[in-house]
Amino acid sequence: MEIFNTGILVLDSTIRLTVPLLLACLAGLYSERSGIFDIGLEGKMLAGAFGAATVAAVTGSAWLGLLAGIAVSLAMSLIHGLASITFRGNQIISGVAINFLAAGLTILLGQNWFRQGGRTPQLHGDARFTDITF
Secondary structure, eight states: OHHHHHHHHHHHHHHHHHHHHHHHHHHHHHHHHTTOOOOTHHHHHHHHHHHHHHHHHHHOOHHHHHHHHHHHHHHHHHHHHIIIIISOOOHHHHHHHHHHHHHHHHHHHHHHHHOSSSOOOOOOGGGSOOOOOO
16 A cells, blocks of 8 residues: 555656646747747746746735746746847857846845745745645
8 A cells, every 4th residue: 555655646746747847848849830949948937936936925926926927937038039039149049048047047036035045935825826636
């Protein structure tokens, strides 16, 4: 019985941790089909997650945090699109720059705003989405 419970826990954590990566893969596939090679997906995910956690921690609303995460990721995508399409820059360099920008800004802003070594505070109560039960 213990092996069965362990297997269920491993499957649960695998699905839970794989979903964001699969969504990023779908975004990369969508941008690839439109003609943009998007290396900066990790940076957009990082910046969006930081923006969502920051707004949720400050406002106490998970829904406002979700909207902020979408807005931050959209802003990073607009920067990448502006550099790649409007200014005809190299898409690889622009994507790597997005990754570096997100990695640097999230650490810098996290340390300056929250004084927790680049991390956002733990979210409690309404700042977190409730568990989905079946």
